[in-house]
Amino acid sequence: MTADTARPERRTGLVRTFLASPWSRLAIIAALGAAWFVAFPSYMSLGIALLLLAGWSTAWDLLGGWTGQTSLGHAAFVGLGAYTIGTTANELDLAPWWAALLAMALAAGLSYVWGKLTFRLRGSYFVLASIAIAEVLRLVAINERSLTGGAVGLFIFDLAEPFGVDLFNRGNEFWISLGYLLLVMSVTILVTRGRLGYQMRAVREDEASAQAGGINPEVVKLRAFVLSGALTALGGCIYGIFLSALQPQPMFELHLSVRIALVAIIGGRGTLLGPLVGATLLTLAAELFRNVFAEANLLIYGLLIVIVVLFVPRGLMGELERRSVRRRYAKSARS
């Protein structure tokens, strides 16, 4: 202790620099994930559910938070991913990694077409139109029996084993889900620090002013939507394998779309960590209160949302980030 007190300032400086880099935050998340794997081997399914929700929500946030276009239809991409894995495995014997690529391509195409049709609509009209995406896909899933098994759904019996890894093993699925979350967060870091990220935020803040900066808002929104949809579908593929019994009813429902959006809103839209923080909070709260309050857990869920909307409208991480921006400016003004 005494030897260290000589230069405490330099040490906190190093720690600060480390924590300030978004990549080291990813390293910490990876370490926490590994710790969960070791510490709670009997909570693998809960961990997978948490990681996937965080990943979807982070992908949602590229469109909903960074670009400011709230979607309540992202369950469509989750379902699209899951069904693509299931259908291609059963019908074509396609390996899951090819199926995942196909799912992402389909999701990208769907986002592009949907964006082209609905980005003319502003504000709440876009939100309403987005609800229809999932609804349309749900109807397709129910009615195209030959592909989807209709209302009964379909089962994934058998999957190729990449490098001898059993994809139905819960532990393996946990690692894949962790990798997925880290991938989505990495893409978010790369995108938001580059030109596209700045353009996305400009469109969110003020479209007229963005145009004065030479930005075509429609193109920026389309890019964000395509990226967001494709990444959500990738997570949907993992979800499909995790469930291995797919049904249109819970898969494409508004409830899932709302959860994906809410998690980001509570955690902080347009922040790297917000969706993960929100997903952790809500997943763990739901798990705890399910046992304590049984049926009342939805009430708790609702109360949390009201509290956040009233007292931290930017979301938890949004508020923290704002404070740190102010602090950084105060520091620069002093020196």
Place this chain on the structure above:
Amino acid sequence: MPRALEADGIVVQFGGLLAVNDVSLALDEGSILGLIGPNGAGKSTLFNALTGYAKAKKGEVDLFGRRVTRLPPYARTRLGMGRTFQIERPFEGLTVLENVMIPAFLTTSRRVEAERRAHAALEQVGLADRALQPSSDLNLARRRRLELAKALALEPKVLFLDELMAGLNPPALRDMISFVRTLSERGIAILMVEHIMQAVTELCDEVIVLAFGEKIAHGSPADVTNDQRVIEAYLGGGDDD
């Protein structure tokens, strides 16, 4: 001097109201054209028609000989038009530096380069020390300068200034006037809507006066302020200012 901007017979109609009726104007490189007139004369609407924010029902707009009448605002920006908004529109959730980086990204895809250019623009308008401040925390005079920095980061050839001087105190006004003069000395063509007559008389080579959507006078600042029709429509009596 080469022609930067030319507008011919612009008509803008809102429902039954002719907001701008058959107005033409021309602007050379390095010159400053003022647009004045009483409130509701159609100055801002004409401005918006030229920059693409309002639809011209008739007429054509040429930028360096290229027809831009049917192009959306962002496409005109890319061809060299920069503008400020009468009511400042900073990207509220972003810092001052990030605000200016967005237009700087128009000509570079590298973040470091965009940051460098944004800093240079902030330096010019005297906001460099505010770079890290959230833009929503700026006062009016600084928000104005931020608007200008955003337009300058585009490296525009034609600059549209919409009431840039309004609400500035005398020292800030003097600074802004001399700064705008240096911009035109650099060869930038400037079109300004302005109520502050001091700025108009000191800066503008020519002035166009609008009233009820129509051009009622066109000439040097001294000429138009002595024009009987202008005095009636705009200055509302014999007194000059």
